[in-house]
Amino acid sequence: MRNSAKLNQLRRGRSELENHVIDEFVGGHITRREFLRRGSIIGLSVPLLGAIASACGGANSTASSGGSAAAAKAGSSLKIASVVPTGAINPLSIADEGGLTMLQQTGETLVFNNPKTNVLEPVLATSWKSNPAGDVWTFTLRNGVTFNNGQPMTADDVVYSFQSQTNPKVYVNASSVFTGVLTNDGVEKVDDSTVAFHLNGPNGNFPYLISSDNYNMVIVPKDTDFDKWEKTFVGTGPFVMKSYQPKVGATFAPSPHYWGGNVLPSELQFIFYPTQQPQILALQAGNVDIVNLIVPQGAEAVINNPSYNLLVSKSSQHRELSMRCDQAPWDNKLVRQAMALSLDRPGIINALYKQYAQLGNDNVFAPIFRSTDTSVPQRTQNNSKDKQLLSHAGHTNGFSTQLYTEDYQEIPQYAQIIKQAASAIGINIDLHVQSQADYYGDAVFGKSNWLDGAMSLVDYGHRGVPNVFLEAPLESDGSWNAAHFKNSIYDGLVKSYVSALDLSSQRNYAGQLERLMLDETPLILAYWFDSISVTKKNIAGVVTTGMGQIYLNRAGLT
């Protein structure tokens, strides 16, 4: 039953935007789960969200951060199998799974995107709010946070971290998030415990962009030399680095300065492996306790084995097959559509992911995003229309092209499926499966097979909102625009989507974007897959994210 008096009391003093979200929930336009998620974005505190939900007749509880720590004992020494970081552990440049796993052991972001609920939770920031326009966001910092070297965290450290990650003079991986959103002069220290972000324009999802989804955006001490960060791993996280040996492994001990309470494990030992197979074997042999992020292919022995815990969460991880929209023959959208129609998507999912993936529809709106317009028709294989489109495009006899991709997880198999499907309609693909280092190159245009290849198949990690997927790989000036897609209507719709503050507007723009992408097909996105990690049965308290982070401060043997 609704408690109107309490509700009015709770509404009092809220901003127009906050009351708009509350009204959407009260009016039944969004679900309780979505209310928690939207409320967390705009900075409504978790207790307040619970109280509002309660006043509306819902249960007064919010989702937990996931992972049961109740049964985990303190003092465990845990061994974790992880993929080898491809380069130096530099918060500015890390762009790979192995690297971000290392970064995250001692580094923390202002907010955390809970993988179970997709709700933002406070970490180094305790609260946040935007101005009514949504272009200035103010974050209140947590008091009493200390880096693992004993130095207190201040607003200056936060400002320095953000200004470094938005520095236009050096290559920073986070430019994929911040380009067009935030510049380094937009980061302002308001007072010792408050930082404000003056954005280039309104952005309804900004807190997600600086959350754990943006794995580079850890807070480091002011004047940190990022090139030497690998020697210290200085951060505010629960652990302190004891040793780090590139290509071999790393060990971490509990940080005596951690602000977040007791750290259960006595030691973490990460062992690096080049591929999944030895990780699975190490788990089966008892040499490691946890394998972080696996794909079902080749992991059946542990996935279907009750002796192990499987940590599965829906995510927005996917693969993007881009086609150079600025070069023949891919500059003709009919050719791109033909390629997309040649794929047997349910078959691909069955072969590569079984029940752990969902169909993709050649747009970047994942099923888990609340803004996704699910009314857009699903593209399916059509073996007559694809040839017909090729013929209309003047390629009745097909053509030859190159596809570059990386030797990572199931991607080589997926690439072979693509090649075979293409050959059925007369497109002869010369396949180049390369090491990740060779494929990514310098990760800039002109020096990267990823960004320069006629066709390029790349992996994308999880994000809580589609902003990065919409911008970096597809906007005309996107830093990851491997498709070289330039479409002013698309750019305009993205800007509208990004600046929309309410869900119904976002969903409206999402629908338009989905239809445009389906028509233009700058890239093929055939499936979204779940995040899967695996532990021994006697391990509890492990929290993983779709992005690949693994939180172990509450983990241990049962």
Place this chain on the structure above:
Amino acid sequence: MSATAAPIEPSGAVDAGSASTLRREVWRELRHSRSFLIGMTIVLVWTVCAVAGYHIGPYTPFEQNLNAVNTAPSGSHWFGTDQVGRDVFSRVIAGARSVMLVAFAATLLGTILGTVLGLITGYLRGWVDESLSRLIDALLALPVVVTAVLVVAALGPSSITVALCIGVIFAPLIARTVRTAVIQERELDYITAARLRDERGSYIMFSELLPNVMPPIMVEFTVRLGYAIFTVASLSFLGLGIQLPTPDWGLDISQNISVVSAGYWWEVLFAAAAIASLVIGINLVADAIEKAME
């Protein structure tokens, strides 16, 4: 001494008649060699597969069935299917082509280069022999696979690069064998006679010496062919040879080894067995030829 003295008759040289006799004797020996017959049968089977493997398999090596991935050996798929639903039997048959072609080309190249080097060093001796032999010694100190990995990684993976690389690496090994044989031959009378006839060095090396050192070269060729197959498969396994999705034993093992722990042993075992059988077949042939030559 008379200027019209009778020419010195070649002694120890293989003339046309005796060469023919030798060939007949070797062939008779080989026909009665069980090792040769078994080895040759294996090699011939794989040669047929290399030539016609893309057409004689029950499926094409590229045909995928995404709804029948990782299926165990059965009546419809004798060797099961792989991770994208391809028939493993058809891929094993077709996979013979790439490995045999590259290994044969590499061994042939290595044999030609090694023979030329061996003839030059063994016949000329002196500073040419000294300097080239030291270079050969240095090259022999390099581990074959490690060197091949470095070279192929530097030049870029392709079948041609692999063949060239292995050929060049094998050349010093063959050169040393040929040099030893040439040093023994060059002291024989027929070489002295050729020198006295004022024959050119190249004529003596390639027309007089070469036919007489052919037996050890043939043995070396067959021995090296076995090593070449193993090296080619190793480089393919490391992703430095032929590229996906071409059927190739080493590459298929590399691609599917990740699923062995899941119980899909057939995706690796049959390709591995194919490599082993071909190497064994060639080694049996090499052993038989060596014995027959003796």
